[in-house]
């Protein structure tokens with residue numbers, strides 16, 4: 001038998017969260033709650049498992065395909081289980097001019113991953129502009145932003161990740 005999507009505690013949080021989200025929208029516009037509903041699911045599970053996407057779709061009275069379309073548009077939503085730490089390295093123009101590719105290569109070598117790959121601990125990705133061009137080069141680890149990076153700063157940041 002397939003494992004249930006949620007623990008009883010998670011189920012309670014999901015149900016309460018969906019009710020709260022839907023309270024902000026008219027009953028014939030439930031689909032407007034898609035982004036926070038996906039966020040709720042990801043906060044509970046760490047990613048968006050297919051069963052969870054179907055449940056979000058059902059709660060918002062849309063098709064599962066619609067939930068997938070929205071989820072797959074934004075890189076912040078994880079359609080595959082990520083590592084404990086998701087490292088998003090900006091390689092857009094400002095960061096590139098300040099050595100982003102070298103920084104990415106250093107991370108690839110240090111973590112033993114190529115950008116786009118995941119192991120249990122890390123997901124390493126190239127990303128678009130993180131809106132911090134004036135303090136390039138920068139990256140984001142989960143929801144923490146790091147800027148004006150150097151190799152020494154990267155080493156110190158990685159050393160803090162258990």
Ligand code: FES
Pocket residue numbers: 090091092093094095096128129130131132133134136138
């Ligand atoms: S180019 Fe990297 S933050 Fe904008």
